[in-house]
Amino acid sequence: MKREQWERLKTLFNGALDQPPDTRHEWLMEQARGDEMLAREAAALLRAHETAGGFLEDPVTMLPSDLTEIDEPLSGTRLGAYDIEYEIGRGGMGIVYCARDVRLGRRVALKALPAVHDADAALRERLRREARAAATISHPAVATVYALEEIEGRLFIASEFIEGHPLRSEIERGPIEPARAHSIAADIARALIAAHDAGVVHRDLKPENVVITTAGAVKVVDFGIAHAESINTRLTRPGDAVGTPAYMAPEQLIAGATDARVDVYALGVVLTEMLTGRHPLAPGRRATPVSASEIAWRCMQTDPNDRYQSARDALAALERELQTRRPVPLDIAGPPPSRWWWEFHQAVVALVYAVMVWPTWIARGVIGGQEGNAVFVAVLAAAVVAVTLRLHLWFTSRFYPAELAWARGRAMGWVLASDALFATALVVGGVLVDDTQPGLAVLEIAVGIAAASAFALVEPATTRAAFRAADRR
């Protein structure tokens, strides 16, 4: 039905209600003359109105259990020392309830682990051990595990009840402001440090397992236990994926490796998701994880040896980031304008180096012999390396700004070395050319000195303009 038809229907219906009951239908036919369909529609509505009786007049009534039970019968019951209040959530792994521990009068999150058969005594023992290890972690950013309970043959883990919302729901609303994203990541790293120090690796870190409390604090939930569950899943439902593949480090996915660095990897994924609002491997993105920040990029290295080697190292980087600047997600914001001069510098230097190969070729003939060859080869080699690297940096800066800092870190040593070689070789060549070709000698020496001073004076200036904060490190 179109909007204007609906509006007409509304007018007709309301108008009819204003008439005395016994003349309503006649009034309606009169008014809607010429529009058969509308007349019939209005008449049908009027009849429905007259026969509706008490339909919807009283607000909905329900049984208490309608609110507490979804399809699991535990809500509203007493289980051991726990009054189960309601279901908080469920995953493939188990159901979590909000419950009250009647002994201590405190509210807890009670997680029902999947039913384990008596035959799985070893698994049961393993679960116990994992829960005990998780219970030793004590940190404000970690949801405290209180107890492993065995009630009526089923295993439950009681842990701190946290009121808040999962990080996932914030990410769903779009990218998180970088300073806040890095601060949340730092809190997660702190939680990981506490856990790793206690010998517990999370193994299933993801935005669903990070809760922002109503007070605004960050809490990481499900330490260690997630892994216990995945063992269980593997045993009970063979063929099912273990854990959450999108957050698992390559070596974890492939070889089932579980050292602390898998958590560092997941931290990088979560940080990227916070900064961009999207998973780094989401459809439409390039296959290799493109980082929104250098830190996330380091965390997500395929080879665990290329990552931060511990959560502590990652935290140090995050803290530096938070101290030195309000990071801008380059992925989104594009290159800041101040990098223009730096890019210009790179392009001009590359051009000059390439052009200078030609006069040096002439100089080689003038100098002659071994010396001429040596000068030319040195200039050529230096120019090739310097031009290649500078163009690489220029290209990265223009098209993959997120990777620029990392690329610079790798290339700058070689750039400096080739600059030094280039300048030295040119000056030496100019001196050797001497009086037979004064113009050439002057050109070689002048460009050599220019190159040296450019890399000593101009380059630091343009670099400072482009990477102010980054270079203070």
Next chain:
Amino acid sequence: MGSDPESLMPLVYDELRRIAAGYIRRERPGQTLQATALVNEAFVRLAAEKARPFANRTHFLAIAALSMRQILVQRARARKAAKRGGAPQRVTLDERLLSAEGPTVDILALDEALTRLAALDEEQARIVELRYFGGLTVEETAEAVGSSPATVKRQWAMARAWLKRAIDATSEDGLDAAP
């Protein structure tokens, strides 16, 4: 945290369920809860808390109505799925008592019809949600939708007739025969 309905819903949702759990523990068999009473109790309890993220009572009631609709629809769906799946149904004494209590509304059919009504007339659908699922009075509803009580009454009458017709048509021939 903002004060948009989405971020506040879990809070209301949990409070409603907590109250219901309390009723269950006190074991009053056959007791049914009415939306009006439940929602008001939830408001009183949440209002007593220190941090009150609600602009005002009407704001709270509107969120509560939305939560209630979601909870009940979810519950009805789960029940229907259990029946279809042939899982043993837990028919409690309460449920048998309730079904003998005269005309009841098929929540799933109502929810579906309400969604269709919202496409035609968002305000009418909202008024139904507030009045039926939230138990709001005409005056409270008028405040929540920013309208006059007289207008709410008219909109309510038409929405009720439209829904009645839509649900009857669906249940009679089981097809999409609504207007």
